[in-house]
Amino acid sequence: MNGWLLGALALVIGLVPCGVVCSRGNPMDRLVGLEMAGTVNTLILLTLAEGYHQAIFFDLAIVLALLTFAGGLVFARFLERWL
Amino acid sequence: MTATVAHGVAYVVLGVGVAVTLMSCLGVLVMPNVFDRLHYTAPASTVGAFAIVLAIVLREGLSAAGVKSLLVFVLLLITNPVLSHATARAARIRQFGHWVALRAERVEEWEADT
Numbered sequence: 001m002n003g004w005l006l007g008a009l010a011l012v013i014g015l016v017p018c019g020v021v022c023s024r025g026n027p028m029d030r031l032v033g034l035e036m037a038g039t040v041n042t043l044i045l046l047t048l049a050e051g052y053h054q055a056i057f058f059d060l061a062i063v064l065a066l067l068t069f070a071g072g073l074v075f076a077r078f079l080e081r082w083l
Numbered sequence: 084m085t086a087t088v089a090h091g092v093a094y095v096v097l098g099v100g101v102a103v104t105l106m107s108c109l110g111v112l113v114m115p116n117v118f119d120r121l122h123y124t125a126p127a128s129t130v131g132a133f134a135i136v137l138a139i140v141l142r143e144g145l146s147a148a149g150v151k152s153l154l155v156f157v158l159l160l161i162t163n164p165v166l167s168h169a170t171a172r173a174a175r176i177r178q179f180g181h182w183v184a185l186r187a188e189r190v191e192e193w194e195a196d197t
C-alpha cells in the first residue's frame with residue numbers, strides 16, 4: 001500500500017456523491033453525475049496505474065476518457081427530446 | 084537526493100489533486116440544478132487532472148507512463164468543455180423546446196418545478 005493507492009482509495013470515496021446524484025432528481029441532473037463519475041474514474045485509473053508501476057495500465061485511462069466523452073454525447077443527444 | 088525531493092513533491096501535488104477532485108464531487112452533490120452542477124465538473128478535469136498528471140510526470144519523467152498520462156490530461160481538457168456544452172444545451176432543449184435564449188425565460192418557475 002503506497003501513497004498512490006491511498007490516493008486512488010480517496011478518489012473512490014469521491015464516487016459516492018456522484019452515485020447519489022445519479023440516483024435521484026431529474027434525468028439531466030443524473031447525466032451530470034454520470035459525467036462527473038467518468039472523470040473521477042479516469043483519475044482513479046491513472047493513480048492505480050502509477051501505484052502498480054505498470055505502464056500498460058495507462059491505456060485504460062485513455063480509453064475510459066474517450067468512451068466517457070462518446071457516451072456523454074450520446075446521452076445528451078437522446079435526453080434532449082426522446083427520453 | 085534530488086529524486087527523493089521530487090518524490091516528496093509528487094506526493095504533495097497528488098494530495099492537492101485528490102482534494103480538488105473530492106471537493107468538486109461534493110459541489111456536484113450540493114448544487115440545486117443542472118447548470119450549477121455542470122460548473123463543478125470543470126475543476127476535476129482541469130485542476131484535479133493537471134495536479135495528478137503532474138505528480139505522475141514528476142515521479143516517472145517523460146517515459147511511456149508520463150507521456151500517456153499527459154495524453155489523458157489533454158483528452159480530458161478537450162472533451163470536458165464539449166461535454167458540458169452538450170449537456171447544458173440538452174437541458175435547455177428539454178426546458179424550452181430549443182436552446183436559443185428567450186426574452187422571457189421563466190427560470191424561477193422551472194427551478195421551482197425541479
